[in-house]
Amino acid sequence: SQTIHQWPATLVQPVGSPLSLECTVEGTSNPNLYWYRQAAGRGLQLLFYSVGIGQISSEVPQNLSASRPQDRQFILSSKKLLLSDSGFYLCAWGPDQDQYFGPGTRLLVL
Amino acid sequence: AQSVTQPDIHITVSEGASLELRCNYSYGATPYLFWYVQSPGQGLQLLLKYFSGDTLVQGIKGFEAEFKRSQSSFNLRKPSVHWSDAAEYFCAVGGGSNYKLTFGKGTLLTVNP
Numbered sequence: 717s718q719t720i721h722q723w724p725a726t727l728v729q730p731v732g733s734p735l736s737l738e739c740t741v742e743g744t745s746n747p748n749l750y751w752y753r754q755a756a757g758r759g760l761q762l763l764f765y766s767v768g769i770g771q772i773s774s775e776v777p778q779n780l781s782a783s784r785p786q787d788r789q790f791i792l793s794s795k796k797l798l799l800s801d802s803g804f805y806l807c808a809w810g811p812d813q814d815q816y817f818g819p820g821t822r823l824l825v826l
Numbered sequence: 827a828q829s830v831t832q833p834d835i836h837i838t839v840s841e842g843a844s845l846e847l848r849c850n851y852s853y854g855a856t857p858y859l860f861w862y863v864q865s866p867g868q869g870l871q872l873l874l875k876y877f878s879g880d881t882l883v884q885g886i887k888g889f890e891a892e893f894k895r896s897q898s899s900f901n902l903r904k905p906s907v908h909w910s911d912a913a914e915y916f917c918a919v920g921g922g923s924n925y926k927l928t929f930g931k932g933t934l935l936t937v938n939p
Contacts, residue, residue: 748925759931760870760916767925806869813858813877813920815927817869 718743722807722818729825735780735794737821739807742788747809749790751782754804754820766790797825828853830919832930840938841909847902847933849917858921859900861891864914864932873915876900887911912937 719742729735741747751763762775764782772782779798783791790807802825808815829852839845851857858877862870874885881893891902900917914934920927 760929762926765924765926773924808870810925813925813927814860814872814875815925816872817862819869820867822867 718809718816720807720809720816720818722805722821724821725819726822727824729797729823731799731825732796735792735797735801735823737792737805737807737823739790739792739818740788741809744788744809744811746787747811748815749784750808750810750815751790751792752806752808754806755802760806763792764790799825801825828857828919828922828928830917830928830930832915832917832933834933835931836934836936838936838938839907842906845902845904845907845911845935847915847917847935849900849902849930850898851900851917851919852898853919853921855921857919859891859893860918860920860927861885861889861900861902862916862918862929863887864916866913870916873902907935907937909937909939911935 721740748767750765752760754760766772766784781793805821807818831850833848860875861873863873864870873889874883876883876893883891889904893900914932916932917930918927
């Protein structure tokens with residue numbers, strides 16, 4: 717069966733520091749991969765999605781970037797964090813229209 | 827552009843009572859519709875989905891949803907709510923070739939003993 721992992725689970729970072737969040741999927745190949753951010757009371761905001769290695773689409777212009785160095789690995793990065801980057805970051809994978817979510821990373825920028 | 831509206835931000839029901847969570851969507855073609863549930867601090871779990879066929883869809887944990895094209899709705903129902911159903915529920919719509927989903931802002935369900 718397929719499983720999705722995210723780490724770290726929780727992260728506290730100072731403003732201006734770099735960020736790297738990792739997501740990996742096991743038990744499948746060539747999945748669609750997604751990064752979402754969830755802020756309190758604002759639902760889920762799609763940040764990036766990838767339908768294959770080297771294919772990454774950005775939904776919201778901001779200081780975040782995404783990479784897919786391997787088929788089942790999706791990285792969310794930032795060179796300099798802003799206070800507004802605080803939130804709950806969710807990675808998801810999908811074979812087609814379905815999406816299955818990881819446990820999330822809680823990021824607090826101080 | 828596709829969109830999802832969940833009109834109820836917060837619903838409170840008593841344990842054992844029936845439940846209906848509303849979802850209205852806007853989509854230019856045949857939609858793929860989903861309901862997810864999220865417990866505090868956790869990821870989202872897929873409850874059920876509708877792609878085609880029977881408009882009444884059964885899901886996990888005793889939930890069901892009915893697709894009504896004429897009303898652009900996909901409401902989630904459960905005949906008898908358990909305390910463990912307290913969570914936030916998200917409706918989502920998709921169907922494009924880019925496999926993107928658009929989520930509603932969620933409905934928080936509180937269950938009273």
